[in-house]
Amino acid sequence: MKIALFITCFNDLLYPDVGKAVVRLLNRLGHEVEFPEDQTCCGQIHFNTGYRDECVPLVRSFDQAFDGFDAIVSPSASCATMVRHHHETVARHSGDASLVASVAEVSPRVYELSEFLVDVLGVTDVGAVFPHSVAFHPTCHSLRLLAIGDRPRRLLEAVSGLELVELPGATECCGFGGTFAVKNADTSVAMGEDKIGALIGTGAEVLASADTSCLMHLGGLLSRQRSMVRVMHLAEILASTGPAR
Amino acid sequence: MSGSPAGREPLPTFAGTPPFPEAARTALADEQLRRNLRHATTTIRTKRGRAVAERPDWEALRLAGAAIKDDVIARWPELLTQLEANVTAAGGIVHWARDGAEANAIVAGIVRAAGATEVVKVKSMTTQEIELNEALAREGIEAWETDLAELIVQLGRDLPSHILVPAIHRNRDEIRDIFRAEMGAAGRPAPADLSNEPRELAEAARLHLREKFLRAKVAISGANFAIAETGTVMVVESEGNGRMCLTLPETLVTVMGIEKLLPTWRDLEVFLQLLPRSSTAERMNPYTSMWTGVTPGDGPQAFHLVLLDNGRTDVLLDEVGRQALRCIKCSACLNVCPVYERVGGRAYGSPYPGPIGAILTPQLRGIARHPVDEQTASLPYASSLCGACFEVCPVRIDIPEVLIQLRTQVVRQHGWRARTFGEEPVAMRALSTAFANPGRLDLAERVAGGAGRVVGRRGRIGRLPLPGLLGAWFRRRDLPAPARTSFRRWWRSRSSRGES
Amino acid sequence: MAEPLEPGRIVTGGAPGETARDAVLARIRAVAVPPPAAIPRDYLTSLSPDVDILERFAERVADYRALVHRATSGNLAATVAEALKGRGARSLVIPAGLPADWLIGLGPGIERQSDDPPLTYGQLDAIDAVITGCAVAIAETGTIVLDAGPGQGRRALSLLPDRHVCVVRAEQVVGEVAEALARLDPHRPLTWISGPSATSDIELDRVEGVHGPRNLDVVIVG
Incomplete structure (x- = not known):
């Protein structure tokens, strides 16, 4: 292949x-x-x-x-x-x-x-190790257009040491939306702040997603608020073989 | 109003609403509004989820609903004239109106001919769209809204903010204050000791409106559906104010958008499942009234049906956008929309708010035929394209698809107008040029990487006092600094080292 | 740049002498819209045979906070009397064609009024209760449908009094909306009733009882 x-x-x-x-x-x-x-x-x-x-x-x-x-x-x-x-x-x-x-x-x-x-490839256990608590944000495109469903969850659940925590309101949009984030910046930020409010409430160390665009927005809000929660792409967790640096 | 019963200052209208981002900013600053909206939308979308989950055939109903509505548009003239013939044969009178002004003039004429100076109204999006109340007021006719939420909006000299629950932005304390302050000027006053209990507030509305129902000579309604095959018109509702208006006055005027047709009686087996579950999240709404022309000895003895275009035939012009004509005004898309939930309905500057408003309003205002104003042009962008609206739409309107289609129209019409778009078109062209060639992209990335090292701190760029769209990003958000080495540079160096 | 559409402005124009009807139809005819390939009707039009239809109807009506009474032809009159008494009704309007034996259990404490000659709305408004039959009832949605036929009266009768007692015979109950539509005559004025009048306009908090009858009793016979 x-x-x-x-x-x-x-x-x-x-x-x-x-x-x-x-x-x-x-x-x-x-x-x-x-x-x-x-x-x-x-x-x-x-x-x-x-x-x-x-x-x-x-x-x-x-x-x-x-x-x-x-x-x-x-x-x-x-x-x-x-x-x-x-x-x-x-x-x-x-x-x-x-x-x-x-x-x-x-x-x-x-x-x-x-x-x-x-x-x-037919794998869900990719042999990754990631001893951290992770909240997963299923992005709108992955949920509603690609309909990838629970595939990311299944992959994360198979990661050694990883604790997957429920993100309340997970299926709701984070507010990024491409140029929406700048053309309607106030609304975008309001949506994102609600999302990170829910995230911080979970106590997760890491927010993961299949899209860095959403993570750029949420990570940008977290960074501005001096939050310790890290944003990571799904791939980085699946490639990981030990604790995050 | 213009339409105010006591001749007080004019009621607000949607005219003059600023473009969406600005209107949204004002709404977002209102904490009370945001709390009210969040509570209401969360409640109703949870309920809707349950009502829909009960039907194992929900997707089949949606597919049928979409196809029936597409069939209506494909056979529009035939079905409209069939409806006209059947209503006429059953003793009704059918009028046609090209636009709101024509419809308003027709209605005012009917009211005057009936010798009335006031009318009772069933909640109707269509008459809001054409600002019928204001037009009647100019003719010296008072129009009383009888739906509880519409009454709250009317007495509060306010604008509606939701299709189903127009006063969704008001909480019980605000409603009590409005009733206490305003009911007296419009008729029977609210009890002085009125509390904020919904039951007591509803009772106050019952008493206030009952005298109006009993004395009104003319009622005005919209229509949820009209059946071409039989000439039957129908209204779904909950409170019974609709039944009062549709039953007691001698004359009934129904103003109906021409897209509200259904071909056959049987089609109701689809729409009477789709509408209540999507709208009020019930298996069936408390009351549905259906009438065909007039019935001697029962209900109004004069029935007028006004068939309204007012831009609907413009919606037909766009082959992607015309799916908006399927809309049955259930408002499910509003309740799941994360943008609507935060800014409310009034920011959309139209009686049709939320996702459906963002695609319907520009089309009704003729975007397919001529450039639209700046506020209208901002509506297709009032969405993060998250797709939750399409997921719940009972007639499968792919709202994100239409939004993108309309954005394309806006860009074509407004081109490089800086007032609407600022630096955006320049940036888009520049990006397109850079992206069309990997070498140019590589160069751009190296420049960005260098700039990132200058302004970035620990891998991130913090507050940057930039103007325009970039500045909008940095007001509340940081940005990761562009990487010193882009992925493509890393890959190249890795390949040249012979790694794989 | 066009101005925003003002409701008061005629935007469509048209040829002199052209009626609005002609203009609207011409505008539609100017656009060719392909019809859908077919209308898929793969939804359910009847309940599964293992559902007890009367049971389902009773349960769904009760869900709307209407009072449901189960009766037999033997105790129907007593059940009706009980329902009216329970609501404290002292006056009752009786539509033409209502079976007389439904009312033989009523005591002398209830004043009966006929609608022939027709009562004024003011008179109807002052009456406590109405009793009617129905044309058809739907189990799945807990709905009764009145068609102004015998024993139901004109629409105002079941609207103005604050208490409505509706008698539903077992054979009038169908499973699904589709079956009800097939039994109904669209040329009659129809009122579909699913529970008492209600509103959720205040904070989405449901209140039973606004303008229509605030109390609904459904008596299922059979």
Whole structure:
């Protein structure tokens, strides 16, 4: 199986450790991973904000970069959603039949990390060790569009030493929402503050999620409030073999 | 109002609502409002969950509901004229109105012809949309809202903030104060010792309104559904104020949006399951009234049905957006919306708040045909696209999909207008250019990484006094500093070292 | 840039002499909308045969905080009398066509009024109670449906008095909404009643009893 890592522009620049964790994790499970260096961005920020024309070249370059792989694995539920659900819309919008065809070819091969581990590789115990209490935030895209369900939970429950704590109101949006976070910053912050209020009430040491975008927002609020709770991507926990540094 | 019975200062209207982010900021600052909203939305969405879980066939009902409504739109002229013929054959009079002004003029004419100077009203979103009460007031006709929540809003000289529970933003103490202060000027006063107990407040409303029901000559209602096949019109409600209005006055005027049609009588087997469970979270609402034309010796002897367009045919123009015409105004999407829960309904600047309002209002205001104003243009962005609304919608309106579609319309219409969008279009173009080429992205990342080292402290960037959208991020949130080495640089160095 | 739509402004325009009806229909006809492939009706239209329909009906009506009485044809009159007495009714309006034997248990303490000739609304408002039959009842939703037929009267009768006693015969109870619709005539004025009048407009706190009858008694016969 030829596996590509779709890092996402976000993780590339702000959270490179998440990409490194995915590589470590998949290597440990016996799989080679390639990183097609032509990849840039899936176009989600443009698409969701209404800049559909500007999105077309990004979809085109995505398909070129990832052509020929059996599986394209991403540590982002929301970017995986963009490719799987919306690239087709953008391709049709472009009126370019060859783009429609290449999207039909490439998009279905994109997997969010936990989907790939559980559904394709068939593992839930990835041999990780992480002796900390963790609250998991199931992001909206992973819940409602990718419908990855309890896969991240099953993976976390199998991690040695990890205590999974219930996050009240877990399925409610954290308030990030892409450009919503800046275009409606006050509402976004109000939603995020309620979320971290619930989080702090659990006493968890770590907040984990399948999307660093939500974690950037929640982590940014926690950091401003000088909270000791750390935010970590699911991949970093699954790649871990001991206590957090 | 303009519509105030005692000729007092004008009632507020939605006109002049600022763009959503600004209106939301004002609402967020109101702690009492946020507590009231959180309590109310949490209560009702928990109840709804139970009512829906009881139906093992819920998804099948949703699929049927969506398809029936799509069928209505596909056969719209045929079904509308069928309804018209059947209502007429049963002794009703059908009027058509292109817009609110036409509808208001028709209604005022009917009221005047009936020799009335006041009307009792059943709660109706459509008449709010066309500001019928204000129009009637200009004609010297008083319109009394009889739904308890609408009464609270009307007496409180307030604006509604929810489709189902318009006074959801008010708590019991506020309601008691409004009743004590305002009922007397509108009719029978509230008892001087009125408490804040919901039971006592409801009793005060019962007594206050009963005299109005018994003397009214004309009632005005909306319609939840109208059956083309039979000419039957119906209203669902809880309190019995609807039955009073639909039964006692001599003349009944129903103002109905043209999308409220159903093709057949049988279709109610779907919608009478979907609506109550989604709306009030009950198996069935306490009262549903159905009537076909007039019945000699029973109820109103004159029935007028006003079929209202007012932008609905504009909604038809967008092939993605037109699914909003399926809406049965249940308000389930409001109750699950995290944005609505925090800012309430009035920030949306329209009688249709929440997720459905964010897609319906711009379309009713003609976004498919011409550029809309700034407040309207802000509505499609009043969502984090979390998708909770689509999950609960009984007629499967994919609200996030329509929001994105409308955002595309807004960007096309407003283009580079700095007043609406600030630096956003420039940033979007720049990002698109950078992302279209990995080499350029790499360069941009190195620049960002360098900048991050300058402004970052211990891997994070704290308060940055920036203007515009970036500044909006930093007011309450930090940001991780861009990595010194991006992932792609790390990968390249790792590859060149021959690791795998 | 267009101004926001003001409700008072005619925005649609149209050709001189064109009626609103023509204009609206023309605007719709200008857009071709494909019909849905089919209308899937894979939902339930009857209750599972192992559900006791009367039991389900009684339980669901009671859920709305209506009072449910089970009776046989033998003790129906006594049950009706009991229900009215329990609500403290001293006057009762009787719709035309109500079976006379439902009322033979009433004592002299209840003043009976007929609606023929029709009472004024003021008179009806002053009467304590109404007794009616119904057209059909729905077990799953705990609903009774009145169609102004014999023994039910015009709609105002079951609206203005504050106490409503409704007698439901076993064979009138169906399982699902779909079955009720099939039995009803849409050309009659229909009132679907599911419990007493209620409101949740104040803090979503349910209060039974606003404008409609605040007390509902359902007597199930059979």
